[in-house]
Amino acid sequence: MAIAPITQVSGTAVPIPGADIDTDRIIPARFMKCVTFDGLGEYAFYDVRFDPESGEKTDHPLNDERFKGASILIAGINFGCGSSREHAPQSLAKYGFSAIIAESFAEIFYGNSTTLGLPCVSSSRENIDALKAACLADPSLEVSIDLNAMMVAAENLSFPVEMPASARQALLAGKYDPIKELLDNNDKIEATAASLSYVG
Amino acid sequence: MGKTLYQKVWDAHTVGTLSDGRTQLFIGTHLIHEVTSPQAFGMLRDLGLKVKYPSRTFATIDHIVPTVNQDEPADPLAAAMIDAIRKNCDDFGVTYFDLKSGKQGIVHVVGPEQGITQPGSTIACGDSHTATHGAFGAIAFGIGTTQVRDVLATQTMAMESLKVRKIEVNGELRPGVYAKDVTLHIIRMLGAKGGIGYAYEYAGTTFDNFSMEERMTVCNMAIEGGARCGYVNPDETTFEFLKGRPYSPTGEDWEKAVEEWKSFATDADAEFDDIIVIDAQDIEPTVTWGISPDHGISIGESIPDPTTAEPDQKAVIEEALAYMKLPAGTPIKGIPIDVAFIGSCTNGRLSDFREAAKFLKGNKVAEGVKAIAVPGSQITAIQCEKEGIDKIFEEAGFEWRAAGCSMCLAMNPDKLIGDQICASSSNRNFKGRQGSPIGRTVLMSPIMVAAAAVEGRIADARETFEVTEDTAVA
Numbered sequence: 001m002a003i004a005p006i007t008q009v010s011g012t013a014v015p016i017p018g019a020d021i022d023t024d025r026i027i028p029a030r031f032m033k034c035v036t037f038d039g040l041g042e043y044a045f046y047d048v049r050f051d052p053e054s055g056e057k058t059d060h061p062l063n064d065e066r067f068k069g070a071s072i073l074i075a076g077i078n079f080g081c082g083s084s085r086e087h088a089p090q091s092l093a094k095y096g097f098s099a100i101i102a103e104s105f106a107e108i109f110y111g112n113s114t115t116l117g118l119p120c121v122s123s124s125r126e127n128i129d130a131l132k133a134a135c136l137a138d139p140s141l142e143v144s145i146d147l148n149a150m151m152v153a154a155e156n157l158s159f160p161v162e163m164p165a166s167a168r169q170a171l172l173a174g175k176y177d178p179i180k181e182l183l184d185n186n187d188k189i190e191a192t193a194a195s196l197s198y199v200g
Numbered sequence: 201m202g203k204t205l206y207q208k209v210w211d212a213h214t215v216g217t218l219s220d221g222r223t224q225l226f227i228g229t230h231l232i233h234e235v236t237s238p239q240a241f242g243m244l245r246d247l248g249l250k251v252k253y254p255s256r257t258f259a260t261i262d263h264i265v266p267t268v269n270q271d272e273p274a275d276p277l278a279a280a281m282i283d284a285i286r287k288n289c290d291d292f293g294v295t296y297f298d299l300k301s302g303k304q305g306i307v308h309v310v311g312p313e314q315g316i317t318q319p320g321s322t323i324a325c326g327d328s329h330t331a332t333h334g335a336f337g338a339i340a341f342g343i344g345t346t347q348v349r350d351v352l353a354t355q356t357m358a359m360e361s362l363k364v365r366k367i368e369v370n371g372e373l374r375p376g377v378y379a380k381d382v383t384l385h386i387i388r389m390l391g392a393k394g395g396i397g398y399a400y401e402y403a404g405t406t407f408d409n410f411s412m413e414e415r416m417t418v419c420n421m422a423i424e425g426g427a428r429c430g431y432v433n434p435d436e437t438t439f440e441f442l443k444g445r446p447y448s449p450t451g452e453d454w455e456k457a458v459e460e461w462k463s464f465a466t467d468a469d470a471e472f473d474d475i476i477v478i479d480a481q482d483i484e485p486t487v488t489w490g491i492s493p494d495h496g497i498s499i500g501e502s503i504p505d506p507t508t509a510e511p512d513q514k515a516v517i518e519e520a521l522a523y524m525k526l527p528a529g530t531p532i533k534g535i536p537i538d539v540a541f542i543g544s545c546t547n548g549r550l551s552d553f554r555e556a557a558k559f560l561k562g563n564k565v566a567e568g569v570k571a572i573a574v575p576g577s578q579i580t581a582i583q584c585e586k587e588g589i590d591k592i593f594e595e596a597g598f599e600w601r602a603a604g605c606s607m608c609l610a611m612n613p614d615k616l617i618g619d620q621i622c623a624s625s626s627n628r629n630f631k632g633r634q635g636s637p638i639g640r641t642v643l644m645s646p647i648m649v650a651a652a653a654v655e656g657r658i659a660d661a662r663e664t665f666e667v668t669e670d671t672a673v674a
Contacts, residue, residue, distance in 0.1 A: 019516055020392055020492045024630045028637070029610040033264065033277035035238035035284045037345075052637030078393040081426065081492075082630060083609075084328040085236065086344035107396055107428050108328060111360075112344035166360055170220040178358040179247070181218055182350055188215045189252070189356055192226045196212065197460060198318055199228050199256060 005174035006117055009099040010144035011071030013154075014061050015132035016045075021075060022082035023109060027091045029083075040087055041094030066139035074132055075102040077125075080109025089113040099145050101152060101161065103128050114167045117176050121145055121161035123152065130157060147171055202467025205320075205433055206364045206399045209339045209464060213322045215356050222358040228321040229338075230257040230351045232294070233307050234264060234281045235611065236326030240348035241288040249353040254293035256355060258316055259285060261299070262306045263611045267574050267601035270299050274613045292352075305577020305603040308332040308545040312416065313579055315445025318457075319434035320464035324351055329545045329627065331422040334431035335415035336438055337464055339399065341429040362428060363397055363473035368404035371480035375669055376662035378555075379414035380547060380625065380645035382406065384486035386418075387425040388496035390476070395427025398473070401466060402432050406480045412441040413551040420546045421627050424493035433465040487658060488629045488643040489532055490520030495629070497532055499648070499660045505529035523631055524640050525619065532658055535642075538620040540571040540653035541634075542598075542646045544608040547625035548576030553584050556650045557592040559665040565597030566656030572599045572614065574606040598653070610635030623652035 031043040049060050057063045073092065079102040080088060089112045092100070099119045113120050134157055135141055143154040145161065147168055152161050170176040182189075193199045203211075215224040232240075237259070244250070251257060264278040273279035289296035297303040297310055304310070308329055311317040319337035323330060328342035343357065350357045367386060387394075400422050407415060415432045422430030432438075439458050442448045449457040484498030497503070505528040506517040521528055526535065542548070542556055553573065565571045573593045575581035581603050584590050590600040607614040608626035615635025616622055622634055622641050629641035642658060651661035661667060 018519060022492075022628075022630045024609075024628070024633050028632055029263075030635070032235055032611065033275070033281060035280055036242060037239055047632050047637040052632075078396075078426070081392060082328065082423075082628060084326060084330075084342035084344055086239075086326075086346060089344075104393060104396070106393070106426065108342055108344065108423075112346070115344065115346045164360060166218075166221040170222075173219065175218075175220060177346070178218060178220075178222075179350055179353065182224060182354040182356055182358065183249075185216055185224060185356075186354075188224075189226065189354055192213065192215045193253065193355065196226070196228055196321075197457070198321055199226075199253070 003117070003174045003177055006119060006171040006176070007148055008144060008146050009072065009119060010142060011098065012067070012069060012140060013072035013074050013101070013135050013143040014067040014070035015074040015135050016061050019076040020078045020081055023080055023085050023088035024082055026080065026088040027085065032085060032087050037087065037090040037094070040091035041096070044091040044095040069096070071096060071098045072143050072145070073097045073100045074128065074135065075100065076128070077103040079105050081106035084108040086112045089116055089118050093118050101128065101131065101145065114170065114176055117171065119145065119147060119163070119171055121152070121163050123159055123161045127159040201471060202469040204364050204401060204466045204470045204472065205337055205431060205464050206339060206362065206401065209320055209322060210361065212320070218358055222360055224356050225322060225359045226356050227324045227351045228256060229316060229323045230355070231307050231311055231323065231325035231330070232257060232259045232348065233327065234261045234285045236345050237288065237348055238281060238284040239345045240352055241292070243346070243349040244352055251292040251294060251352045252355045257294045257352065258297070258311070259289050259294050260297040260304050260307050260310050261285060263605045263609065265604035266613050267604045267606045268613070270602045270604070302578050305580065306545045306548060306605055308420065309549060309576035309580060312336065312412065313445070313577055315442050315448035318442065319438060319461035324357065328423040329420050331429045332416050332420040332545055334419040334422065334429050335412055337431055337434035337461065339429055339431065342423065362399040364401055365395070365398045365474040365476065366401045366403055366472040367476045367478070369402070369406040369478045369480050370404040371406060373406065373480050373483060376647070376667040377483050377485055378645040378647060379410060379417040381483050381486045383418045383421040384488070384493070384496045384643065385483045386478070387421060387494050388486065390425055392424065392492050392494040393426040395422065395425040398427050400427045400430035401472070402430055407432050408435070411551060412437060413549045416549070417546055421493065424627055434461045485645065485648055485661060487532055487648065489524065489526060490517070491523050491629055491631050493627065493629060493643065495520055499533055502529055502531050503527065533660055535621070535658045537569060537623045537642070537652050537657060539616060539622040540565070540569055540649050541607045541622055541624045541626065542649050543574030543576065543606050544626040545576060546627040547646045548574060548580065550580050550583050552625065552646045553589050554587070556646045557589045559647060559661070560596040560650050561592050563596055563654045565653045569653055569656050571597060571653040572601055572607065574601040575603050577603045607634055609633060623649045623658060625649050
C-alpha cells in the first residue's frame with residue numbers, strides 16, 4: 001500500500017467559467033449507475049460539454065482543441081459543492097486532470113480529491129483571474145504547482161496558493177490514502193469502541 | 201469553560217492523531233446505500249479486508265428504486281446495483297433493509313425511524329444529506345466512497361476538526377411558515393459556502409419547539425449552506441421520538457442512555473467560533489429562483505435583476521436566469537409550473553404529508569400539472585395509507601408513489617422532461633439535478649408545493665389555502 005509522494009504537478013491548464021460548480025454538474029447522477037469507477041472520465045462535465053437537445057459539442061473550454069491534454073483545471077469559488085459523490089473527483093482524475101486550482105473548494109469534494117491524490121489548491125480571485133487570462137492567451141502555457149513552496153508558477157506569473165496543512169502533509173508524505181495508518185491503530189480502535197456504550 | 205455537543209462527541213470518538221495531523225475518528229454508526237457503496241466493497245475485496253463491526257453498519261436502497269413498481273429496476277445497471285448491495289451485505293454480514301423487509305426507504309428517513317440514529321453518536325454515510333441525523337444531537341456527515349471503505353474496514357476515518365457556529369432562531373414562526381423556510385432563509389443569509397469549515401449548532405426557542413421532523417428538515421440542508429454537519433441538542437422531544445423504536449435501548453438501558461444523551465448537550469458556558477441570531481418572525485415562505493440553494497427569495501419578492509445587482513453578483517445572476525429562463529425583476533409568484541414533487545430526505549416524512557394533506561383536502565391539482573407524492577420510507581407510506589392521506593392526495597390529483605429518492609435526483613425513472621419547471625420539496629436546484637439537463641427546479645416547503653400544484657403556478661400557500669392563525673399548526 002506504499003504510495004508515491006506528490007510534491008509537484010505541472011502541465012497545461014484549462015480555465016472553466018462559473019461559481020458554485022456542484023458535483024451534479026461535474027458528473028450528472030445518471031452516470032453514477034455503476035458498480036465501479038471505471039469509465040467515468042468520459043462523462044465529466046457531460047451536460048455542459050454536450051448540448052442537451054442537439055447532442056452537439058458546446059463551446060465549453062473542455063471542448064476547445066487548444067486545451068486538449070490539459071492536466072490542471074482552473075475554477076472559481078466553492079468548486080465541488082453539493083453531493084458527496086466521489087464519482088466527481090474520480091471522473092476528473094480519469095478525464096486526465098492531476099490537480100485543481102480554484103478560488104475555494106467545498107469540503108467533501110476537497111477531502112475526496114485529496115484521498116485520490118488529486119491536489120486542490122486555492123488562491124485569491126485576482127491571482128486566479130490572472131492565471132485564467134494567461135492560459136486563455138496561451139493555452140500551451142506550462143503551469144506548475146509546487147506543494148513544497150505552495151506556489152503556482154506560469155512563465156512570468158507566480159503567486160502563493162493555500163491548502164490545509166494536513167492535506168499538504170499527506171500528499172508530500174505519500175500518505176493521502178490513510179487506510180494503512182487507520183488499520184495500524186487497531187488496538188486503539190477497539191479501545192474506543194469499548195468505551196462507547198452504544199457500540200459495545 | 202464548557203464544551204459544545206460537537207466537541208464532546210468528537211472527543212469521545214477520537215481514536216488518535218494521524219501523522220498528517222488529522223484525527224482518526226471512530227464512526228459509531230455507518231449507513232450505506234446502493235450508489236456509493238459498491239466500489240467501497242470492491243476496494244475491501246481487493247485489499248483482502250473485512251467489515252470491522254458489521255453490527256454497526258446498516259444498509260438500504262433508495263436512490264435508484266423505482267417508485268411505481270419498486271421491485272422492477274428500470275434498467276440492467278440499476279438491477280446490477282441492487283444485486284451488488286444484496287450480495288455485499290450478505291457476504292460481509294451487514295444488516296440490510298431490503299424492499300421486502302417493509303422497512304426500506306431513504307437512508308436518512310430509515311435511520312431515525314428505526315431508532316438507529318441516536319444522540320451523542322457519530323454517523324457517516326456516503327451521502328451529503330447525512331447531516332439530517334444531527335437533529336438527534338449526533339455528529340453526522342457525508343463521506344466519499346474511499347472513506348466508506350475506510351469506515352467499513354476500520355470503523356474509523358481521517359477527519360479534520362470543524363469550527364462551530366451557533367445559529368439561534370427565536371420566537372414563533374408566522375402561520376404558513378415552516379422548517380423548510382427556516383433552512384432556506386439561513387442558506388440565503390449565509391450563502392452556499394458560508395458554512396465551509398463549520399458544524400452548525402441550531403438552537404433557540406424556535407428549535408426547542410420544533411418536532412424531530414422539523415429539526416431533521418433544517419439539519420438536512422446544512423450541507424446546502426456549506427456546513428459538513430448540523431445538529432440540535434437532544435432534549436425531551438428527542439427522547440420521546442426515540443422511545444420504543446426497534447434499535448432504541450429498552451428497560452434499564454433506556455434510562456441510562458437518556459442520562460448519557462443529556463450529558464452530550466452543549467454546556468451553558470460553551471464558547472462558539474461564531475453566533476448568528478435570527479428572529480423567527482422575519483422568516484417568510486421562501487422559494488428559490490436560480491441554480492444554487494442560496495438563490496432564495498421570499499414569495500413576495502421579485503426575481504433578482506442583474507442590471508441592478510452588486511457587480512460581483514451580476515454574472516452569477518445572469519447565468520442562473522439564462523438557465524432558469526425566468527424574467528429578471530418580475531415577481532416569483534405567478535411563474536407557471538409543470539411538475540409538483542413532494543418527497544425526499546428533506547420533506548418526505550409523515551408530518552410533511554399530513555400537513556400538505558390538510559390543505560389539499562377538497563382542492564384539485566391544476567390541469568396540465570404532473571404532481572407526485574413520494575413517501576420517504578415504506579413505514580411512512582403505510583402510516584399515511586392508514587390515515588387516508590394517500591386518498592386525499594389522489595383525490596386532489598397527485599400520484600401516490602412508493603418509497604424512494606424519486607425526483608430529488610436523476611437516478612430512477614422519476615425525471616423532469618426537457619425544460620419542465622418543478623415546484624419541489626427537495627434540497628437542490630442545481631442545473632440538471634432532477635434528471636433533464638435543462639430541467640428547472642424551484643425549492644420550497646411541501647405546503648408551497650401543494651399550493652403551486654393547485655394553482656399551476658408558484659403561489660403563496662397562505663393565500664391559496666387561506667392560512668390564518670387558526671388553521672396553521674406550529
